[in-house]
Amino acid sequence: MTVAPRVLFVAPELAPWAKSGGLGEVARDLPRALAKEGADVRRLVPAYPALRAALPAAREVARIASCGGALAAARLLLAEPEGNGAGDAPTYLLECDAYYARPGGAYGGPDGADWPDNHLRFGLLSRVAALLGGPASPLDWRPQVVHCNDWPGGLAPAWLAQSPGAATVMTVHNLAYQGLFPASSHAELALPPGSFAAEGLEFHGQVSFLKAGLHYATCLNTVSPTYAREVQQPEFGCGMDGLMRRRAAELCGILNGIDTAVWNPARDPYLESNYDAGRLEAKQSNKHALQRELGLAAGAAAPLLGMVSRLVEQKGVDLVVAIAPELVRAGAQLAVLGRGERALEAALGGLAARHPRAVAVRIDYSEPLAHRIEAGADLFLMPSRFEPCGLNQLYSMRYGTPPVVRRTGGLADSVVDAAGPALRDGSATGFAFDAPAPGALLEAVQRALAAWRDPARWAALQRAGMARDHGWSRAAREYLELYRRAAG
Numbered sequence: 001m002t003v004a005p006r007v008l009f010v011a012p013e014l015a016p017w018a019k020s021g022g023l024g025e026v027a028r029d030l031p032r033a034l035a036k037e038g039a040d041v042r043r044l045v046p047a048y049p050a051l052r053a054a055l056p057a058a059r060e061v062a063r064i065a066s067c068g069g070a071l072a073a074a075r076l077l078l079a080e081p082e083g084n085g086a087g088d089a090p091t092y093l094l095e096c097d098a099y100y101a102r103p104g105g106a107y108g109g110p111d112g113a114d115w116p117d118n119h120l121r122f123g124l125l126s127r128v129a130a131l132l133g134g135p136a137s138p139l140d141w142r143p144q145v146v147h148c149n150d151w152p153g154g155l156a157p158a159w160l161a162q163s164p165g166a167a168t169v170m171t172v173h174n175l176a177y178q179g180l181f182p183a184s185s186h187a188e189l190a191l192p193p194g195s196f197a198a199e200g201l202e203f204h205g206q207v208s209f210l211k212a213g214l215h216y217a218t219c220l221n222t223v224s225p226t227y228a229r230e231v232q233q234p235e236f237g238c239g240m241d242g243l244m245r246r247r248a249a250e251l252c253g254i255l256n257g258i259d260t261a262v263w264n265p266a267r268d269p270y271l272e273s274n275y276d277a278g279r280l281e282a283k284q285s286n287k288h289a290l291q292r293e294l295g296l297a298a299g300a301a302a303p304l305l306g307m308v309s310r311l312v313e314q315k316g317v318d319l320v321v322a323i324a325p326e327l328v329r330a331g332a333q334l335a336v337l338g339r340g341e342r343a344l345e346a347a348l349g350g351l352a353a354r355h356p357r358a359v360a361v362r363i364d365y366s367e368p369l370a371h372r373i374e375a376g377a378d379l380f381l382m383p384s385r386f387e388p389c390g391l392n393q394l395y396s397m398r399y400g401t402p403p404v405v406r407r408t409g410g411l412a413d414s415v416v417d418a419a420g421p422a423l424r425d426g427s428a429t430g431f432a433f434d435a436p437a438p439g440a441l442l443e444a445v446q447r448a449l450a451a452w453r454d455p456a457r458w459a460a461l462q463r464a465g466m467a468r469d470h471g472w473s474r475a476a477r478e479y480l481e482l483y484r485r486a487a488g
Helices: 022-036 049-054 118-132 156-160 209-216 225-230 241-246 280-294 317-329 342-354 367-376 392-398 409-414 420-425 438-452 455-467 473-487
Strands: 006-010 040-046 059-064 074-079 091-095 145-149 167-172 206-208 219-222 251-253 304-308 333-338 359-363 379-382 403-406 431-433
Touching: 006 022, 006 118, 022 040, 022 145, 022 473, 040 118, 049 091, 074 118, 091 118, 118 145, 118 156, 118 209, 145 156, 145 473, 156 167, 156 209, 167 209, 167 473, 206 209, 209 241, 219 225, 219 473, 225 251, 225 409, 280 304, 280 333, 280 367, 280 455, 304 317, 304 367, 317 333, 317 342, 317 438, 333 367, 342 359, 367 392, 379 392, 379 438, 392 403, 392 409, 392 455, 403 409, 403 438, 431 438, 438 455
Parallel strands: 006 040, 006 145, 040 091, 145 167, 167 219, 219 251, 304 333, 304 379, 333 359, 379 403, 403 431
Antiparallel strands: 059 074, 074 091
């Protein structure tokens, strides 16, 4: 039996305490799955106030003096798995009150604006990750691989490339977020001499945390196979497609999973009625309960379309706004949950004001309501312009709510379009379209509604989606192979 490498999993988020997107859930769930596969994996995350409160038994294991430049000193705390709400992997909390003991989210304050010293906050996270992976680590436990996630951990490979130490894996969850800071931050962070260069971490005259990780890491991956191909193209490469093409031999895509215990319609505590693939009729009571909760016209005759998303252009929210009047005229209902760009929030709010019994919009994020929309909707909309992985389409299939998706990134890898051979052999799980245009989305929704009006065909589509393996075991095994390749 091959021994799994020791892995330090570095992340700026950890659900449910510090979460702005899917990365927080990956940081919670992937190390758990890796531990179940026998890996010796430990997390490293900033000690945000919510995490300190959730893990009161965390004990000091090291004090870290200033790492140079303007970086502050810190303490390293260890929360053991037993009684650890973070799950089945030990978790190191990087405590530096000057950086992390603040209100708001992981990246910014209560007003949503980024913290101006994020280069120091996540520079320290990267520097300590590199310290723990190098020969000067203050800990007895030494990782063979340091796994960095998105730009906040991107500087760790730059430091580790300077001296013998752990191999590095850099995971891109979204290439659009690049951790860009002024050139002056190079000195503040005491980065390796010579690294501020095109063949380094310089990007258009700025320091790019993400480019550092992409340039210096041993191996790279994205969170779906299709996105790994897309980021090598100018359309999706965000200016870094050339670098991704140069590193194609070290790049792979691994599709995320979901926590199938949390997202389980048979046991979900937020639902009106629990159900599974053998009791799909109970799904109707969730639809009726959702209609009541949102003030929509009650009844099964109107198809109910759900959307839970950041309300930004990337997610194709403007496409939904464009076709909503046509959907309402056709007798459909729309339930939207999320927050984001003010213009899109206002456009959705206007739709709800004009069609109060057909369109419901909640400018918020509510975990319970997200579960109820997944269970109560007949269809789920994800018309993203790009989507590195996406999780809601996985939740939707798990809940027997076929998704309508644009064929991009992880959506292309996870949803089988109900057309052609897939429709005949029973492998279809949703509906896909190609062009990021209202007409293409509308055509896909119309195909979906035609299928919805055929109960036998619709139930087969629901059960096919619910039967898919949505968990983390497959991804964990692929990551273990990636770690072995990097360490070898």
